[in-house]
Amino acid sequence: KQWYQRRVAITAGGVGSFLNVHEGPCRISGGSRMSKHEMGLQKGMILSNEPGFYEKGEFGIRIESLVEVIETDIGPDDGKYLGFRTITMAPIERKLVDVAMLTDEQLIWLNNYHAEVRDKLKKHFEEQGKSPELLEYLDEATKPLVK
Numbered sequence: 001k002q003w004y005q006r007r008v009a010i011t012a013g014g015v016g017s018f019l020n021v022h023e024g025p026c027r028i029s030g031g032s033r034m035s036k037h038e039m040g041l042q043k044g045m046i047l048s049n050e051p052g053f054y055e056k057g058e059f060g061i062r063i064e065s066l067v068e069v070i071e072t073d074i075g076p077d078d079g080k081y082l083g084f085r086t087i088t089m090a091p092i093e094r095k096l097v098d099v100a101m102l103t104d105e106q107l108i109w110l111n112n113y114h115a116e117v118r119d120k121l122k123k124h125f126e127e128q129g130k131s132p133e134l135l136e137y138l139d140e141a142t143k144p145l146v147k
Contacts, residue, residue: 041082045069049084063092089117091141099145107145114142 026041041047047069052062065088072083091114099107121138 041069043069043071043082046087047084049086061096064088065090086113089120091117091138094141094143094145097145099147102147107147111144114144118142 026039026045026047028047045068047067048064049067050062050064052060054060065086067084068087070083070085072081073079074083075081092110097110102110118138122135125134125138
């Protein structure tokens with residue numbers, strides 16, 4: 001099959017207090033408009049980030065994490081913009097990543113994300129007196145991937 005015959009899903013939903021899937025007041029989803037009960041993104045909102053790939057009748061895979069809406073100056077001019085900061089701190093399973101399929105930019109993002117996960121969790125685990133085996137696992141799970 002060609003890639004366009006497969007379903008690529010990129011959705012994001014608000015995270016709230018009622019434990020609903022994709023709880024408002026905001027969401028990002030292709031092909032749908034905001035309802036009267038939804039609002040645009042604002043600084044401080046938390047959303048789920050759920051890129052996925054589904055082969056109809058075969059399998060599906062999705063990586064889910066939470067992101068915070070932040071203000072940034074990254075844009076086409078000197079204005080204020082919104083961006084996302086990943087707040088989920090969990091390694092992405094290295095065995096499931098085919099680095100040959102990643103662009104250089106994607107590989108840099110993944111390695112930077114893993115470095116942040118390692119630094120933040122290692123400090124936390126050390127403060128909590130966690131086992132050396134856990135720290136070794138964290139180092140292995142977050143070491144840089146190379147092409």
